[in-house]
Amino acid sequence: MISDPNDVRENNLRMVLDMIREAGTISRVDIARAAQLSRSTITNVVNELLPTDLIHESGTVSSVVGRRPILLEFNYDARALLGVDMGASHLTVVAMNLGGRVLAIRRESFPVLTNPDQSIAEIQRLLREVQAEAGYDQEKTWGIGIAVPSPLEGEKLDRLSPIIMSHWIGVDLKREIRAAMRLPVFVDNDANMGALAEKWWGHGREVHNLAFIKVATGVGCGLIINDTIYRGEGGTAGEIGHTSIDVNGPLCRCGLRGCLEAMTGVPAILAAVQAELDNGRPSLLAGKAVTVADVVAAARAGDPMPIEVIQRAGRYLGLAIANLLNLVNPGLIVLGGSVTEAGDMLLSPLRQTVRERSFAKSNAEATITMSRLGEDAVAVGAATLVIQQLLHVPGMPILQVIGGKM
Ligand SMILES: [Zn+2]
Numbered sequence: 001m002i003s004d005p006n007d008v009r010e011n012n013l014r015m016v017l018d019m020i021r022e023a024g025t026i027s028r029v030d031i032a033r034a035a036q037l038s039r040s041t042i043t044n045v046v047n048e049l050l051p052t053d054l055i056h057e058s059g060t061v062s063s064v065v066g067r068r069p070i071l072l073e074f075n076y077d078a079r080a081l082l083g084v085d086m087g088a089s090h091l092t093v094v095a096m097n098l099g100g101r102v103l104a105i106r107r108e109s110f111p112v113l114t115n116p117d118q119s120i121a122e123i124q125r126l127l128r129e130v131q132a133e134a135g136y137d138q139e140k141t142w143g144i145g146i147a148v149p150s151p152l153e154g155e156k157l158d159r160l161s162p163i164i165m166s167h168w169i170g171v172d173l174k175r176e177i178r179a180a181m182r183l184p185v186f187v188d189n190d191a192n193m194g195a196l197a198e199k200w201w202g203h204g205r206e207v208h209n210l211a212f213i214k215v216a217t218g219v220g221c222g223l224i225i226n227d228t229i230y231r232g233e234g235g236t237a238g239e240i241g242h243t244s245i246d247v248n249g250p251l252c253r254c255g256l257r258g259c260l261e262a263m264t265g266v267p268a269i270l271a272a273v274q275a276e277l278d279n280g281r282p283s284l285l286a287g288k289a290v291t292v293a294d295v296v297a298a299a300r301a302g303d304p305m306p307i308e309v310i311q312r313a314g315r316y317l318g319l320a321i322a323n324l325l326n327l328v329n330p331g332l333i334v335l336g337g338s339v340t341e342a343g344d345m346l347l348s349p350l351r352q353t354v355r356e357r358s359f360a361k362s363n364a365e366a367t368i369t370m371s372r373l374g375e376d377a378v379a380v381g382a383a384t385l386v387i388q389q390l391l392h393v394p395g396m397p398i399l400q401v402i403g404g405k406m
Contacts, residue, residue: 080136083383088217093126095134103134143184145385147193193381195222216337318353336371
């Protein structure tokens with residue numbers, strides 16, 4: 001229950017600003033109708049927003065009673081959002097406008113898992129670069145979202161997993177970036193951020209339940225259920241990478257055997273390729289240090305061995321996705337991460353396995369597709385986290401947001 005008058009005012013500001021953002025252009029009448037508030041309340045709220053550069057009046061529209069109210073238009077370029085995809089072995093950093101358009105981007109390989117101090121310094125450097133290139137100063141930047149390759153644990157869901165990120169034990173990523181950049185910082189799991197990006201800007205705009213599955217060094221799954229990120233009781237929901245595919249399978253870094261990640265993650269793909277090469281299997285990949293991009297390139301060139309390795313990974317992913325469909329019944333499964341660059345070579349055996357293994361109805365209702373946002377989905381989702389938190393979560397400093405004093 002919101003009863004404090006200041007809370008009511010802030011809640012109305014947040015709601016009206018978000019409605020204008022969502023619509024692009026909208027009349028006061030339509031806002032009042034959708035918000036179920038009086039015209040005078042909407043007029044007061046809009047009068048608070050108009051002096052900012054977040055919205056402006058634009059044009060007229062005819063209506064049945066003959067009045068021609070001026071429309072309100074959202075200014076998506078008024079502020080920037082910064083997003084960081086902190087992978088196990090890469091960094092992607094974006095500056096984005098409020099409409100999901102990437103204004104500047106940096107991508108690089110970086111040994112994130114084993115080097116917390118250098119990673120934090122590098123993230124700051126890249127953040128300053130994209131912020132400067134996009135042309136936004138501190139006052140015009142709403143904040144920073146950081147996607148981490150780890151579930152978030154602890155009572156406040158703000159601790160990195162000590163199992164996945166053992167070198168980062170005792171490091172307060174959020175506090176360090178906030179202190180250095182003097183901006184609000186939000187941290188969440190990378191697959192959750194991929195799911196958020198798809199929900200806001202990608203394939204997921206029309207569905208209420210979706211899963212984003214990231215297949216990279218780690219294999220993770222962000223779940224959106226009833227339009228909200230589903231975290232579970234302890235924050236570890238969606239750890240599809242550690243569901244069991246083969247009880248006698250290879251040892252996983254989590255300590256269990258035959259996890260999906262231990263059979264389809266980048267290290268598993270590279271180990272499978274190496275095992276074939278060690279057996280004397282002829283391949284374009286023989287005699288060189290191989291990356292997952294090399295495996296994909298060789299497969300595209302028609303090399304049978306890497307094609308088999310990718311198809312096998314596709315079947316394992318299909319098994320896990322069939323289980324997910326039967327359990328949760330999402331309408332959309334979006335795949336992202338470096339392994340999914342293999343495209344149809346991975347997707348065809350994956351879909352075939354899903355058809356064979358899932359309950360027919362849940363399968364028939366689901367679309368399985370590659371991310372429209374490509375390799376930047378997680379960084380875009382991290383930037384989206386800033387606006388999602390500021391505009392959708394009660395208690396966030398909305399007056400500072402609209403005043404441009406974040
Ligand atoms: Zn595992």
